[in-house]
Amino acid sequence: MSFQPAKTGMTDPPRTTHPTAAPTPAVSSGLGDRRAQTRARSVTLRNLHAYYGDQHAVNGVWLEFPANEVTAIIGPSGCGKSTMVRCINRMHEEVPGARAVGTVLLDDLDIYGDGTDVVAVRRAVGMVFQKPNPFPTMSVFDNVAAGLRLTGTRGSELRDRVEHSLKAAGLWDEVHGRLAQPGIGLSGGQQQRLCIARTLAVEPEVILMDEPCSALDPVATLKIEELVAELSRRYTIVVVTHNMQQAARVADSTAFMLNGELVEHGPTGRMFTNPGDPRTEQYVTGKFG
């Protein structure tokens, strides 16, 4: 089975320097302290299939998310975009009866390889959900610190990292006076940025965003979109979105999915002015019902 590149305009993914015959090491061993570096990892999907029991939700996707770029995934409801993205941080398998088959590489580490630590994968690949979900029993500070406490970070280092994450999420100015107040007391847009700060605190390399703005008002949406552009300098970002205008504003490249398959993938500008596949053209111009 030969490697099948994504459609029009997409270059081949970079050749890896390590032979893929050898079993890849556990992801945790490849992850060090990220604070010094700014280059994130790329993500590569090779022939990815995902199932919910018998239902074939993702059907043979080959796709690359280049490092430090924002890639948007668009497509109608039920096309499998959320499912595909959840395979990248191995959250898909948390659904009873769900499984994923294929290869997902973080740079050249296969996260589905034998002996890979799921927990370490999820620390390297963070996720922001559609509806903001701060922990209700925790304060703003504790929410951001939640992930850090799991790894045993304590004391002043913890405080520094929390402050740093809140600043990176653009929330510090608004909450530094009320860190002890409950996280759920913030507005919707602030809660979502709190969730982003919580994800950033663990210092992932890749951030997955599943329709991050669909529950927010336009002003909050704009703030988060600006944040995404800012964050892409340090992280690789994948955004699933229903809103094509958002994909157009935010993403370097865009992938269109339909019925579990990847139809087309290319630079965002081209996808929205001159798409190659007629199905993309139909979806993007709204000719779908």
Place this chain on the structure above:
Amino acid sequence: MTPLAGIGARRRRSDRVARTMLAVATGLALVPLVLILFYLVKQGLGAWSPSFFTTDPSGRFLGDPGGIRSAILGTIEIVALASAIAIPAGIGVALYLVEYGRDGRFATAVRYFVDVMTGVPSIAFGLFIYITLVLATGFGGFAGWKGSLALALLMLPIVTRSAEVALTLVPESLREAALALGAPRWRVVARVVLPTALPGLVTGVLLAVARAAGETAPLLFTATIVKETTANLAAPMNSLPAQIFSDVGQAQDRLVARAWGAALTLVVMILVLTTLARLVSRRSRIA
């Protein structure tokens, strides 16, 4: 306009009839409740006195009958031990059902059996412990801890069911958020699910405790009734329901009065517990 006015009047009439019927039904339901409370207070308050709470039943039919100190303390001891057994076990089963077993076959079977247990009459638990632990040779006779066991069996399905509800109410999105941060599932349960479900769990536990405190039948066959205050759970122990049971049938008015007083005490204790449960559940709410 006239037809509209006609319809309106008809509707208002039937509305009034329905409201009146509902009010009557509510009143009918409330009447026995009010009567019980009224009688309890009327008959029981008279028996209350400082010595009522500080002396043990004397066992004498004539003269001073004594108080109910041993019954109060006994109830507290027996129910405390029962809770110590039933609460961890019940929450543990609920955790298994919600977090790990989910819709699996074994989990479904467990859920079914727990449901069955909620319907078992309390006397059956008492009899079970009686036959297995009291009558059987080598185990000694009545004892407080055997009463605790019977009550624990009673409490277990109640705690499990209410804990299951409380845990299920925790939104899946919170578990997802914690898992996505890179936490193993047990940590997610301990640090996120349990704290979030805590108000509901506490409410359920307190209600189970209140229920157990009032059960008579299991204790009659297991802890039986004694007069003295004792801290020895390995020996027969007094309890409020048992004391009431014993006193009510006596001919002496003062003993009957003591029974009313004990009943009022028990109701007040349970009232305090349920009020606590409501306060706890109202204070923290899941977003």
Place this chain on the structure above:
Amino acid sequence: MPEARAHFRSELQNLEEMALGALDMVISTLDRALEALEHQDVELASLVIADDDRIDGRYLEVHQGILSLLATQAPVATDLRTVAALMHVIKHVERMGDQCVNIAKLIPLSGHHPPVDEAIIERIEKMGRLARSQVSQAKQAFALRDAALAEDLARQDRQVNRLNREIFAAALELGEDSDAREWAAYMMLVARCLERIGDNAVDIGEQTAFVVTGLFREFSDASHAAPR
């Protein structure tokens, strides 16, 4: 099943009809200008000049409609290219209208002198017919989204350019009489207007190709030497 975005589709359709309808207006204006030129009809010429207001009005209508559509409907892909193309098309239409006005303005000036040179007159008439056919073909190519038909406009345009050069050369030859030279000069200006109309038609053809292929390409750049 009701078509998605029916309102948007009909608005876009409407804009296109208005823009292409304006091309019809240009054709009729050009016809009248050429007729006025042939018969030295000053009154008809002033009518042509006055009528240009209609084309200018149509330009404003389409322009405003495009802005409104961009703001409210956020068109993408082919729709976006169509809207962008219509913006260019209506601009070229307006220019063509102006060129017809320029021709009409020249008529009273040249009217005092009887036509002198048959060769020049013949070529002017031929240019007029070609320009008219170019405008008509540009409209058809856009309406049908026919890129090949659009490219053919470049071929016709080469003929128009050739005729223009011939008129220029012939005018230089008219040495004898200052009146004749003056008339010839006006004819050169008329030829120039017709040539510009042809160029605008070719530009519309380029927009058609852009809508169809997604690539903008000049058919024959004025800065490059045209073949033959």
